[in-house]
Amino acid sequence: MMYAYYIGDNSDWINRLSCCLNCQIMVFNNPLKTILCINEQSKKDTSPTYIFIESCNKIQDIQYLDSINKSNLQHTYLLLISEYIIKENIADNLHAGASEIVDINMPAEDLHTTLALLPKLKQYSTAKLQQHAHRFKLPLWKRIFDLAFSSAAILCLSPLLILTALAIRLESKGPIIYKSKRVGSNYDIFDFLKFRSMYSDADKRLKEFEALNQYREDTQENQTQTEILSLPQQSDETVLVADDFVTTEQQLLKNRRRQQKNAFVKFENDPRITKIGHFIRKYSIDELPQLINILKGDMSIVGNRPLPLYEAELLTTDEYIERFMAPAGLTGLWQVEKRGDQGALSAEERKQLDIKYARNFSFGTDLNIICRTFTAFVQKENV
Incomplete structure (x- = not known):
């Protein structure tokens, strides 16, 4: 069973999410009430919980994300919902605790794919952390x-x-x-x-002086990193959809390797x-x-x-x-x-x-x- 919560007051967005997810969404106007409700629910069930936060402005978005993230809710994923995603704010939102930044107009099947992927990513990250769980101790x-x-x-x-x-x-x-x-x-x-x-x-x-970075690869390919990638009409590859790009799994791994180099x-x-x-x-x-x-x-x-x-x-x-x-x-x-x-x-x-x-x-x-x-x-x- 999936639990969905919404923080905000945009009725059109709430109805759209409810239709996409085919479930009832509990709506709140602030993080505190949401946290209290989820704490009660988590005592009875450990199913994944998704909190959709209506994007307002950068300061409030980060404040809401940070306050919920600090509550250490279990099996909970924070999704910042917006109609116009500002790329410059993505890193700050992720650092504040957002699991993903989602375009409200994304297709229902893509939203379902994103929600299904988040617990798997968390499980994978936890496994990697346990693999390296031995903490270094200073002699x-x-x-x-x-x-x-x-x-x-x-x-x-x-x-x-x-x-x-x-x-x-x-x-x-x-x-x-x-x-x-x-x-x-x-x-x-x-x-x-x-x-x-x-x-x-x-x-x-x-960003203004990014071209001067000595560790930046000076290739045309690098310039596509922040652009929206378009795919051919006919493709047998797995298509991955994110908030600011559409790409194949092969392309995503290639971009990831380039980021690691730089x-x-x-x-x-x-x-x-x-x-x-x-x-x-x-x-x-x-x-x-x-x-x-x-x-x-x-x-x-x-x-x-x-x-x-x-x-x-x-x-x-x-x-x-x-x-x-x-x-x-x-x-x-x-x-x-x-x-x-x-x-x-x-x-x-x-x-x-x-x-x-x-x-x-x-x-x-x-x-x-x-x-x-x-x-x-x-x-x-x-x-």
Whole structure:
């Protein structure tokens, strides 16, 4: 048995969903009442529950998704319903807890296919998580070394930290410390600290400078990633329908492989960086606030670089998941490889070096990387 709930007041959309699903839909005007009702229902039945959230605006959509997601409802899937899907908001909606973003005008059979697929995807993800369920545990020697090194470094570098903070504040408006969500060991998410080296609207301008990404494949095929793909009239392949594209399974897997190749983002001569930012990046001074992350236990002195969410979510396949079974580090193996040679490492080389470190790190390896890091501070290219 399937349970369907709707948050909103558009009667036309409610009637359309009711006809498509051929079932009665319980309608509410806010998430709280919906959560209370589902909690009662879940005590009696563990069948899949689908919550359709009528899209209003980005702020309210994310607020509703986040509040329901935090309630930890079991066997529940959140579907954001909209007539005009804004591609720029898709990632934020998914991160807030949406299982899927659905066009209200999609055919009934496609909606049924989507609803049937969601529990299977969740089951598959759970199986993969259990397969890698052994959590990485930081060795005691490494934690002791991290505490001693980071404490001494903060004490010795305190004058430099203060001067850097003053220079950042004098040059441009915005916070001195930049915080971003990063994924570390065991795929744990934490607040990653850096001295702000960019103008305050840098995140919003990321797409504007996408063509400068050194890890972006410069092919015509890449340009079709965000376009709507049209299929031939006659096709024997399985057709997959999503909120912003129609494609075959073969095409989808091909696009996925290309995304994995380009999971890292790096710009050469990034125009979003301030003058002070160029200086502190050149000498890696912008990384020093991560000594606080190390004291807190979020990171280690040496490890694999913690990744932004949008990069990490592309590396959760069996091929790359092992890189998260290691410490998240201030410096690491790929940072010192070819660092003096214009930082010329491909995205694939970086991933393989992360996996290599995860498999083979030791006290001797860490000391070697730290020594090589110190000699690589002064360089002509940002890495």
